[in-house]
Amino acid sequence: MQVTYRIKRFDPEVDKTPRFQDFTLQVGENDSVLDGMIKIREEQDGSLALRCSCRAAICGSCAMRVNGEPRLMCKTRIRDAAPEGLVKVEPMGNLPVVKDLVVDMGPFWQKVRAVKPWLEPPAAKPEREYLAPNEAMREVVGVVACIMCGACVSDCTVWEVDPNFLGPAALAKAYRFVADPRNTDNDERLKSLTEYTGIWDCTHCFYCVQACPKDVAPMERILALRREAIKHGYTDHNGVRHSDSFAQSVKDSGSLNEGRLAVETQGYLNLPALIGLAPVGLRALKAGKMPSPLHHKRPGASQVKRIFNELEKEEKTT
Amino acid sequence: MRAALEAKRRHADVALISKVHPVRSHSVAAQGGINAPLSAGDSWESHAFDTVKGSDYLGDQDAIEFLSREAAQAVVDLENMGVAFHRGPEGKLAPRNFGGASQARTYFVGAITGHAILHVMFEQLLKAGVKIYEEWFVTHLAIEGGFAAGLVAQEMLTGKFHLIRAKAIILCTGGCGRVYEPSTNALICTGDGMSLAWRAGAPLMDMEMVQYHPTTLANNGALMTEGARGDGAQLRNALGDRFMIKYAPNKIDLASRDVVSRAAQTEIDAGRGVDDGLGGKTCVYLDCTHLDRDFILERLGEIYELALQFANVDITRQPCPVRPGMHYQMGGIKTDLDGATRIPGLYAAGECACVSVHGGNRLGANSLLDTVIFGHRAGAHAAEFARQVDFRPLSEGVVMESERRAQAVLSRPANGESIAKIRLDLGRTMHQHAGVWREVKGLQTALNTLYTLKERYQKAPVQDKGKVFNTNLVFHWELGYMLDSAETILLSAIHRTESRGAHYRTDYPERDDQRWLKHILVGYRPDGAPTIEYLPVTLTRWKPEPRVY
Structure with missing residues (x-):
């Protein structure tokens, strides 16, 4: 079939701004979309720059934006990407463009390095392998499956506003070690991941889950890390208070009490932060968006409470 | 990376130079597993014998013994470093079946074993603090006074050429699979290290031994792991027959790869092939439909995805058309057990090297093992060597030489024949004449074609004239390397007038131990035809026998 590729080009030695070119x-x-890209490079324009290698969705080289969505090009079929015969290809987002579709992966790898991405096994080496249940290995392999392509980072909404955020790939990698029964420094890892740039900075927008070509679901791993961090007692954090307040308010009234959430997230005794909220409150008031101080119970709130109680009971027994 | 890690652990000052980020290296694509005689009742002798037999008695038995003796510890080391191998009921490592093996000894991580190991290696490099130069492309290997002295590499980000001095250099550059079209190999497998070493004076050995994997997808050549058959999948022809029963009554679908590939190709040539989805009947069926769906998804998830994507086949419900495809180069830079080449200070390990443990045919799941065992060994030895010698004097002139070569290519008018066209002609020629079946006329035709391709290459331009990330120029360098590999494959294949392992000559269909129980080495001569040399095969305890599976 005939298809047109609309490719975002940028040659730093010639262009001031990127431009689109049709092939x-x-x-x-x-x-795959990659097969077409290779054909263009080989038959039409040898100067087209892109990374690709294995063609089988395992080397992680060819993540790009296809029709605006981050995709592994070798794992995306043209007929799915261009039902009407046009496919748009652009470099990944959130990373600086080097040339055409090649981005600088430096910041990506820097974050991966920052999570100490290696196993810290017990000091006493066994004669043979460390014993570990296969179930635990399967959980770990769910993240080992990550090919470090960067698709999740491309569309991470937190990275976009704060490039200091460790990001979905590095945090998923961190989870891979925390979830590994052979690892020994979980406490230290969870402590450092609780800090700024870590697990509590994710806003659960789900983009990384949608973007991941290997079903690693980075956000789910971040949530799992949060649960582990809380278990390890790392609870002195706005994120923890925020989620506790959120749950408590729904449990108490059947719906979210926004006023209470804002205050409890900072902590009742955290005066400087509470004062800091004042301008936001004033703006909300002006705009008529200030939540009512009188938060009413929803009809059926007692049923919601029962659900919470049941779940809490269950959690205690497991 | 295993070599770099070992050298670093022995306190050498190590730099890892790679044309791609290390986790993009092609070991990432190894699916099925890694062999080790770890389980009760297994022995290194059994593993070694299977490997010797698999090699069709061309493998050097001292090297194979070493491989098998070290295998258990090497796999345990990988586990200890973090590889999340599949476990059995008690939490111990648990293997799967694999081709050519007399018992289950293939340890695995789903169908992503290479990927899992490669990423752990990268983690260990970060932990050890090895300096990594990623996306640096090596254009020249400098030899001074007969010693390895350094290399020249082009930094792709800037296009700048750099001189890197070294007391020892270990080439771990992988295979040359792209010499063939199609191939399961990644686009980066262009035999760079083989050519660099060859031109520097280190001969290439067993290059005629090119493995065709029996089960690759027709559409893009992607690999469907042997682990599928290890886990129970069956091969069938158009009549629905399990044809392997005829060719290998004992091992059936798990005979060694050369045997299965020839059998499948024989069925296809006899008109019993199945639809390849491209308008021909060039495939046979890989049938997993009798296996449990969840079992397939856990253990073979990766190939489930590949078949769905590229062949539009759900392997849990439909048999998948597959065909033999070029997969692995058994030959390579001749090394000793320490990974040392004939040039002092120059080492090689992995697919680019030839120790030789694979001989005429590599067993599945022995390649990852080869890389970690001999990577480790080469790293250790190179570190020791570096401690004992000084840097060789090396002038910046070698950098200027690479710059001059690049400039010469860049200044050619852009409208000539593309390098992609030459590469495609090369790949098709090799597949047609130096594939599963070979005979002298075809091989000679291919060699003549190759020499015209070399001439065409000398005139081929690149369209990209820039400095930043000029992949066009990289492809140009790579094609030059590939032409060298292809030449050595064809010369060796013409020379070996017998059939052994993956090398099947229709004009000499029998194995001839009298004349050919020996290695062929091809040497480079700057001012003449390549040299041919023989080396005897090292036999320790296993005498050549007829090979029946």
């Missing part, structure tokens, strides 16, 4: 070509029915 039209014939492709096969089961061809």
Whole structure:
């Protein structure tokens, strides 16, 4: 079938700003978007710069934006990406563009390095392997499956506003070690992940889950890290208070008490932070968005409470 | 990375130079597992014998013994460093079956074993603090006074050429699979290290031994792991027959790869092939449909995805069309057990090297093992060597030489024949004449074609004239390397007038131990035809026998 690729080009030695260029070509029915890109590079324009290697969704080189979504190009079929014969390809987001579709992965790897991405096994080496249940290994392999392609980082909404955020890939990697029964420094890891740039900075927007071509679901791993951090007693954090307040308010009244949430997230005794909230409160008041100080119970709130109680009981027994 | 890690652990000052980020290296694509005689009732002798037999008695038995003796510890070391191997009921490592093996000894992580190991290696490099130069492309290996002295590499980000001095250099550059079209190999497998070493004076050995993997997808050549058959999948022809029963009555679908590939190709050539989805009948079926769906998804999830994507086949419900495809180069830079080449200070390990443990045919799950065992060994030895010698004097002139070569290519008018076209012609020629079946006329035709390709290459331009991330120029360098590998493959294949392992000559269909129980080495000569040399195969305890599976 015939298809047109609309490719974002940028040559730092020539261009001041990026530009789009169209290429039209014939492709096969089961061809991937990458197959077409390679064909363009080989038959039409040898100067087109992109990274790719294995063609089988395992080396992690070819993550790009296809029709605006982060995709592994070799794992995306043209006929799915271009049902109407047009496919748009751009470099990943959140990382500086080097040339055409090649981005600087430096910041990505810097974050991976920051989470101490290696196992700290027990000091006493066994004669053979460390024993570990296969179930635990399966959980770990769910993250080991990460190919470090960067698709999750491309569309991370937190990274976009705060590039200091460790980001979904590095945090998923951190989880891989925390979840590994052979690892020994979980406490230290969880402590440092609780700090600024870590697990509590994620806003659960789900973009990374959607973007990941290997079903690693980074956000789920971040949530799992939060649960582990709380278990380890790392609870002195706005994020923990925020989620506790959120749950407590729903448990008490069947719905979210926004006023209470704002205060409890900072902590009742945290005067400087509470004073800091004042301008926000004033603006909300002006705009008529100030939540009512009288928060009423929803009809059926007692049923909601029962659900909470049941779940809490269950959690205690497991 | 295993070599770098070992050298670093022995307090050498190590730099790792790679044309891609290390986790993009092609070991990442190894699916099925890594062999080790770890389980009760297994022995290194059994593993070694299977490997010797798999090699069709061309493997050097001292090297194979070493491989098998070290295997258990190497796999345990990987586990200890963090590889999340599949476990049995008591939490111990648990293997799967694999081709050519007399018992289950293949340890695995789903169908992503290479990936899992490679990433752990990278983690260990970070932990050890090894300096990594990623996306640096090596254009020249400098030899001074007969010793390895350093290399020249182009930094892709800037296009700048750098001189790196070294007391010892270990080439771990992988195979040359892209010499063939199609191939399961990644686009980066262009035999760079083989060519660099060859031109520097280190001969290449067993290059005619090119493995075709029996089960690759027709559409893009992607690999469907042998682990599928290890876990119970069956091969069938168009009549629905399990044809392997005829060719290998004992091991059936788990005979060694050369045997299964020839059998599948024979069925296809006899008109019993199945639809390849491209308009031909060039495939046979890989049938997993009798296996439990959850079992497939846990252990073979990766190939489930591949088949769904590229062949539009759900392997849990439909048999998948597959065909033999180029997969692995058994030959390579001749090294000794320490990974040392004939050039002092120059080492090689992994697919680019030839120790030789694989001989005429590599067993599945022995390649990852080869990389970690001989990577470790080469790293240790190179570190020791570096401690004993001084840097060789090396002038910046070698950098200028690479710059001059680059400039010459860049200044060619952009409208000539593309390097992609030359590469495609090379790949198709090799597949047609130096694939599963070979005979002298075809091989000679291929060699003549190769020499014209070399001439065409000398005139081929690049379209990208820039400095920053000029992949076009990189492909140009790579094609030059590939042409060297191809030449040595064809010369060796023409030379070996017998059939052994993966090298099957229709004009000499029998193995001939009288004349050919020996290695062929091809040497480079700057001013003439390549040299041919023989080395005897090292036999320790296993005498050559007829090979029946």
